Amino acid sequence: MYASLEELCCEAEEKNCALWELVLRDDMQQRGVSRRESFEATKKLYLTMKKADEDYEKELLSHSGLVGGDGEKIAKARREGWLYCGDFIGHVMETAVKMGESNACMKKIVAAPTAGSCGVMPAVLLNLQREKGFTDDRMTEAMFVAAGIGGVIANRAFLAGASGGCQAEIGSASAMAAGAAAYLAGGDARKIATAAALALKSLLGLACDPVAGLVEVPCVKRNVIGSVNALTAADMAMAGISSRIPPDEVIDAMKSIGICMPTCLKETGTGGLAATPTGERIREEMD
Amino acid sequence: MNMLDIIGPAMVGPSSSHTAGAVRIGRIAKKLMAEKITEAKILLHGSFLATGKGHGTDRALVAGLLGMDVDDDRIRVSFEVAKQEGLSFSFGSIMLPDAHPNSVKLYLTGESGKKLEVVASSVGGGRILVNEIDGLTANFSGDYPTLIVHNQDQPGHVAEVTSMLSHKSVNIATMQLYRDGRGGKAVMVVECDQEVPEEGIRWLEHAEGVLKVTYLSLA
Ligand code: SF4
Secondary structure (H helix, E strand, O other): OOOOHHHHHHHHHHHOOOHHHHHHHHHHHHHOOOHHHHHHHHHHHHHHHHHHHHOOOOOOOOOOOOOOOHHHHHHHHHHHOOOOOHHHHHHHHHHHHHHHHHHHOOOEEEOOOOOOOOOHHHHHHHHHHHHHOOOHHHHHHHHHHHHHHHHHHHHHOOOOHHHHOHHHHHHHHHHHHHHHHHHHOOOOHHHHHHHHHHHHHHHOOOOEOOHHHOOOOOHHHHHHHHHHHHHHHHHHHHOOOOOOOOHHHHHHHHHHHHHHOOHHHEOOOOOHHHHOHHHHHHHHHHO | OOHHHHOOOEEEOOOHHHHHHHHHHHHHHHHHHOOOEEEEEEEEEHHHHHHHHHHOHHHHHHHHHOOOOOOOOOHHHHHHHHHHHOOEEEEEEOOOOOOOOEEEEEEEEEOOOOEEEEEEEEEEOOEEEEEEEOOEEEEEOOOOOEEEEEEEOOOOHHHHHHHHHHHOOOOEEEEEEEEOOOOOEEEEEEEEOOOOOHHHHHHHHHOOOEEEEEEEOOO
16 A cells, blocks of 8 residues: 555656556555456445445434434435535435444445445445446546545554544545545546545544444434535545645644544543533443 | 455444454354354453443354354344354453453354353454463464464474474464463464465374364465
């Protein structure tokens, strides 16, 4: 995996090669697989995301009873046509919440990069495909783009709430999805890196404070901001807006913030929302 | 870490450490048993104990002991599947000194009466570490075919194992040695790049001074 987005961009420019292609070649080398195997494995993950979205069950509740059925509420509102966000973003919200709920209800999802943030990538990718009619192969290329960004974040910083707070999970998922969305809009490597940076910047500092230590509250709904933020970041990048702080430095900032974060905000379920009177009460009721 | 750790795995939620990692622990324990498990006593430690129920850690461990993988749709109903398949299980709590917060101790009995004790932890992102086998230290991830040999602490056993492996053209990836005291019980943990052939394992089992051979096959 690459150690910097700058390196990915330079290599893409020097070799006149798409960013996703570099990530695929790197995967072939790292895992010792053929081009076809690498592509098919990634495509399968994309199709699994699609299947997971279709398999949403609106009646299911999580073990704690805190989560379930909200995706259906957004779907209903979207169909009624009165959402401020309109039909497209309405769909994005719906997919994000549904996937987060499916995860909390022990259904199959694709961790991207983590289980808690599993709704962001599908919310962006599935809806862009539905809206714009991209082929599954094109979507698979976008998955490679996202994985390349995630790989750099894993190398330079972290992808787990326990290590760096929610900025490392929802923030990274958003950066990955933003890059993928920029690619689908025709963005080159620089635009992709910019989109990722703009997305991550907006979520820097986000704490990991799950109520009762469960991947439910606030995780499910945070998938919404992760996906919407990815789309606005991709739009900004494609409109020609740049990140004044270079993408790799943004990732480094995420790391330094994560290191400064107290343990109570790193998935221990002891700070932030988890430590509110209501959060505490929910935990006590669970015991 | 590789690309499929960044996006992926496809898994049953809600938590890569508390659910997917727990399935992997159970699954690797089942592979180490190399036969059907009929009885399991499952003792949860730390965060597995504190938030395990809400994360389905209990159902995930049982699913793994039944041989399910992290993306099996039956994980949610693994208790029912266990009933059908004749696996009886019980849960309890344990305080394991110096253990990772997400740890579990398993006491397993197989259909032939074979017994196995495993301590393992889920160390993040669905990755796991087996810490102990039958009370002796053994640190391995389960990512490689792994040979665990318990023997008397006396000269020659390491050479026996390594020459058997080289004879079978198996390359050693990592090797660790532990013992409970000089001349007491010792353990060798060998992670390999290839699968160790069945007859090599049988041969070791009959070698003098070898107390037990446990093998994790990924095939
Ligand atoms: S709050 Fe923590 S557990 Fe929930 S999604 Fe964010 S990082 Fe994951």
